[in-house]
Amino acid sequence: MAKKNFKVVNQPVKKLDALPLALGKPLFVADFKPADALYAKLLWSPHAHAIIKSIDISAAEKMPGVHCVLYHGNVPRIAHTTAGQGFPEPSPYDTFMFDRKVRYVGDRVAAVAAETPEIAEAAVKAIKVEYERLEPVLSIEAALKEGSPVIHDEPEARAVIPVPYEPKKNIAARVGMDVGNVEQAMAGAPYKLDNSYYIHMAQHCPIEPHVTMAHVNAEGRLVIRTSTQVPFHARRIAAQTMDIPVQQVRVIKPRIGGGFGAKQEVLLEDVVGMLAWRSRRPVLLMYTREEEFVSSRTRHPERIRVRLAADPEGTLTAVGLDCISNTGAYGAHALTVVCNSGSKVLPLYRAPNVHFTGTAVYTNLPVGGAYRGYGATQAAFAVESAVDELAEQIGVDPLVLRSNHHIRSGETSPVFAALGEGKAGVEQAIGSCGLDKCIRLGAKAIGWKKRGDWRKKKGRYRRGIGMCCLMQGSSIPEIDMGAASLKMNEDGSFNLLMGATDLGTGSDTVLAQIAAEAIGTTSDKILVYSSDTDMTPFDVGAYASSTTYLTGNAVLDAGLKIKKQILGVAAEMMEKKPADLEIRDAQVFARDGSGSVTFQDVALHSLYAANQFQIAAISSHISHKSPPPFAAHFAEVEVDTETGLIRVVKYVAATDCGTAIHPKLAEGQVEGAVMNGICYALTEQYLFNSAGRMLNDSFLHYKIYSMRDKPEMVTILVPTYEKTGPFGAKSVSEIGINGPCPAIANAIYNAVGVRLREAPFTPEKIWRGLQQHNA
Amino acid sequence: MKITDFKIPTRLDEALAALRDLGPAALPVAGATSLVFIPEDQPMTAVDLNRLGLDGIRRDGDAFRIGAATRVAALQKRHEPGWVLDRVALTLSSQQIRNESTLGGNICRVFPWSDFPAALLALGAGLVIRGAQEKEMTADEFFSSQPARLFRGGDLLTHIRVPAVGAGAGFGYKKVRQTATGFSLATAAACLQLDGGGIRSARAALSAAVPFPARCAAVEAALAGKKASEGLLREAALNGLSGLKFKEAEGMSAEYIGRLAAVTLGDALVEAWAQAKEQAS
Known part of the structure; x- marks a missing residue:
């Protein structure tokens, strides 16, 4: 494959959805609200840590216009994680659709679906709850203190993969690795530091807060339209939580107004699905901005200890990193975020001695989740600050210190093999x-x-x-999979169906470019349909910086298969061997200049003329690096x-x-x-x-x-x-x-x-x- | 704010009658940009003030007479000798908000971050209120506590009289915020009247950093009659605010906000002094 002779790739082609977005066309979840949809509202916990002693929904249920009220007493009690990750998830099962205990201000207590937002709001206010308040745990230090209140004392809380999980100690995850001996290297080093850093909680602030709509269709299946980065995980987790078969659920992702990781969470699909399932009416739930701040997800704050040592020549001899993250009330992404604090930062600089521990603790604060950077943001602050501090100690330009130590093409790091996501990592050379x-x-x-x-x-x-x-x-190597399906239409255009999830990033356009380059056409001939669990092949979704690389490879492979089929049909039409043909600009040319056919000619031939078949291909890709x-x-x-x-x-x-x-x-x-x-x-x-x-x-x-x-x-x-x-x-x-x-x-x-x-x-x-x- | 009805009077007396009849259920609006800050509790009737001829700026001797429904953008776009409110207007939120927000709205219900109260206190503005009769009060009276108290009987602020900043005088205005359209952490305004190299009179006011916009009497006293210098101005600001109570903001302590206010007031005084020197001749 030629490296630089790109026609479509590496070009700023028109973004496929630019025009309808600019024109304000109906593209987003709430734009599809049918006239008979009910509005859902949630009742939130006013307490950081409390047991629900009693809850009375009778007044709310009797209000005219109220169709459904859900709370822990009338829904299945199924422990799950909201983290939209590959199955089995590395995040602990510590969450229920509704629980008898609330674990932060803004935790879910009950849900209402009603004819208007006003009625839903009034019904939420009419729910009477008696709480027994417990002492809240509001910091990493408080969570780890001996005798601290236990936030997850429910018997169902568990890890579903073999990783350390100690809820009785408020510990949601632990991970670590050692190469050599950092303590020893520190002991004799002329230059060294041992500093503590703290990096704070933040919100993703997508323009479009979380929004989900669901209805039960004529066949009795639950159709969920939702603003998600993970349609297939959303289908799986919603079905799990509602205790219905996956085949009963279809998840459709329309355009998304940003996610940045917040929508790698299956936050609303279960409860909106359940409201629609019970009421048999379409139900729409839109978070307000306040709800988005408090009751969606945040960046995990971390307390980070960095140890660095260098020898008399200023060569780095040891890097030690101990990260304690605050996952808030639930352990969504607890293990993997803190693990990435090590795995996405430590390989950057060569050092013979490397130490890492990651610990995630529960607190009664808003819940941590996936957020762009995913642990690397936190640790990069600490390590890159420390590198500057060490450079000053040594008396070297911090740019030079970095240049002298950073990893290069062909090199590897023991960190790659040691730290994976919920299991050992994958060795790789850069x-x-x-x-x-x-x-x-x-x-x-x-x-x-x-x-x-x-x-x-x-x-x-x-x-x-x-x-x-x-x-x-x-x-995520050896874990995540993306797939794509391509088929040719009779005018020489192509349908590209993918589970990959464009959440505003432009991945639909990028993947169309890859398809077009592979096939030999232009990106405007690629009709992209992304993310519908009934229609598109599986994809883990948009996270872990994966779509272009992972799904892109699946699209490339499908495109090359299509190209081969086109050449086969053209060869038949032109009475040549496929090897004697080449594709340029949506046409197939004989290399000897004896003739050409257009993609449209090829498509018409394959669909109507002779030896008919659908030019189509489906490909999957799993990355090994x-x-x-x-x-x-x-x-x-x-x-x-x-x-x-x-x-x-x-x-x-x-x-x-x-x-x-x-x-x-x-x-x-x-x-x-x-x-x-x-x-x-x-x-x-x-x-x-x-x-x-x-x-x-x-x-x-x-x-x-x-x-x-x-x-x-x-x-x-x-x-x-x-x-x-x-x-x-x-x-x-x-x-x-x-x-x-x-x-x-x-x-x-x-x-x-x-x-x-x-x-x-x-x-x-x-x-x-x-x-x-x-x- | 829950608006259940909307009245659109076209004459001032009609508006005043509507406000009187509705009493506490009336919500006078012009730009309506602050509705978002008012909690949704009881139903209100909005009374539109945009068709009463209360907008516009005109020079009236040594002062400017500004209609209460004049858009902040109109203040921002006016440039002429003696006119200084363009500097204040420019720092208020975003252009979109300035196009709608009015001067009257900014001062009749004072929010902690309101921009104009400090400027009008420093400038010694007059406020013209219409009820049964027309009366004018000083900015000091108007801002002695929440101005909303003045309008409960259905009265209406119709005009603001702002003295022109003339020969030997200067105005300084500084506002500190963390983001371009963010609320102010500290707003300081100052007016200096020079008499040769000496300060004949000084007026200084703060808002945002303090619970309610206020004159800084000790700072003013420390300056009156002294020979002006940058050192004197900054020192007066740093030493003259010790009696004030500051409030914490955006995760920062009251102590720090007090420091920020003092430095910001010093900056405003220095800016006022620079203009006064420029206008000395």
Whole structure:
């Protein structure tokens, strides 16, 4: 396969859904609401930790217009996980549709379906609940304290794969690995550090909050239209939780208004499905923004200990990482997020001694989940801050320290084999790696050479530059599977059916490009239909930076099979051998110039003329590697030394994602992730009162950036060719969010000498750091 | 806010009658951008104030007379000697909000983050209220507590009189926020009247960082009659706020917000001084 002679791939073709989205056409779940749909509302727990002593739904049930009220007393009690992961899931089964106990403010207590939202709201208020309040556990430290209240004391709570799970100690997951001996290496090292970092909770803030609609169709099957990243997992988990056969459920994913991991959770499908099943009416449930903040999912906060050691030459000899994550009230993604804190960060730098532990603890706070970056964001902040601190100790440029130690093409890391997702990992050698070039081009774009020592800076407003290096993965090797089906239509167009889930990323377009390139046509001839469990082949869904790499390979393979069939039909038509033919621009040419047929001619022939058959193919792909994309990020900040107010002046993100199938969309992924990461670093935070209630559950008080806040941003794509990826592609969607926290922390230090090891970097923290200097 | 009825008067007396008749069930609206902040409890009747001729800005001697229903965008787009509210307007939320939001709406119900109260206190604005008769009160009276108290009987704010910032005078306005359209953490406004190199009078006001917009009397006292210098202005701001109570915000402590307010007021005073020097001749 030629590497560079792409016609469709690596081109900024028109995004397939651009026009209907721009025109505001009905595309999203709530747009399909039938006139007779009921509205669902949920009753939320006002307490962080309590037993439901009694619940009286009679008044609500009797209200005119109320069709169904659900609570723990009238639904199946089936332990499951909401984490939309491969089966059997690595997340513990610790969740019920409704439980007798509530474990955070915003936990589900009951649900109502009624004729109008107002009636549903009134009915929710009419449900009388008597709670016995228990002591809430509101921090990692409190959860781990001897004698702390047990959050999951129900007998059904269990892990369904052989991994450590100790709910009696509030421990939702444990993982670890050791190579060599970090303690020993630390003991004799001339340069070393042992620091603790904390990185905070945040919300994904998709434009479209969680929304699900369900109805029972004429055949008595449950049809769920839902804003999900994981239609097939949603089908499986909804059926499991409702205790009905999977074949009774069809899940359809329309356009999605963003997910960022929040919609890798099966949050609403079970309860909306049950309301529709019981009421036999279509039911729509739309989260409000407040519900999205409190009762969906968050980024797991982590307390992280980093140990680094270097020998007298400044060569890294040991990296130790101990991460304790706060999974909140339920263990969704608890094991895998904290595991990724090690597996997606530790392989980046070569060191003979490596240590890692990951522990996830339960607390009575909103639930952690999958969030873009998935544990790597948390650990990258700690490790990349520590690398800068070690560089200063050694007296070496932190850029040079990174350049001297980062993993390169052909190299491997023991971490790959040691840490998998719920089982041992998969050994892999790095294929493509453009990190060197990312560092070089990024440094030039930010002006790294002009970076001076903070001790020499003067004046009220001081600028500083910081950097970090990053890696992520592309799919979960030997676990995740994607499939695609292609068939040819009589005008030479193709239907591409996939379970892959475009949640706003543009993956429908990217996968159409891959199909078009493989077949030899243009992307506008590919009619994409994605994510319908009745119609499309299986796909694990959109997570783990997998769609382009994983499903892309399935699409590529199906495309090549189609191409072979087209050549076969054309050969018959032209009375040639397939080997004497070639495809260009949706036409088949004889290499000897003796003639050509169009794709339409081929299709008509195959469907109507002779030896008729449907030109079609289906392919599956499972990856054996998870090739990391790499990136070097650089931030320039300006700090007001009088107030600690900080402004990001310029941000440079240089990314190696292999071949960018759609360069504009790839840049968009990087820029979106970086903006997301900058406000995570600076302004986003969950504020709780002492009873565990979130105080800032709206965009008025939870501060995310808009385009008005965008600093000067330089996005550099460094092309490499990943041999195992479709047309050389790797992932790009997650890696970008990992950079701003460490790059900005390092830039703040370079500006004013304040080292912040607790995110977010509020003006007050910077100001207090400056006060300590002055004292 | 639950709006169950909507009245659209076209004359001021009609509007005043509607407000009087409805009493506490009346909700006067013009830009209506703050409805989102008002809790949904009892049903209200919205009374539209957009067709009463209460919008527009005109010069009236040494002052500007601004209709209460004038859009913030109109304040932002006006540029002429003596006019300074464009600087305040520009920092209010986003352009979309400024196109709808009105000056009257911004000050009749003061939210902790409201922008204009501090500016009007520093400028010594007058507020014209129509009930049975027309009366004018000072910004100090108007903002002595929640202005909504003044309108319970069906009265209406019709105009705001803002002195032009003339020869030897300067206005400074600073607002600190974490995101471009975010609420203010600290808003400071200052007016200085110079007399040669000396400060004849100073007015300074804060909002957002404090529970309610307020003049900073100790700062003003520390400046009046002194020879102006950047050091003096900053020192007055840093030392003159110790009597004020600050509130925590966005996860930051009251102590820090107090510090932020003092520095921000210093910045506003320095900006006012720069303009006053420029307008000295």
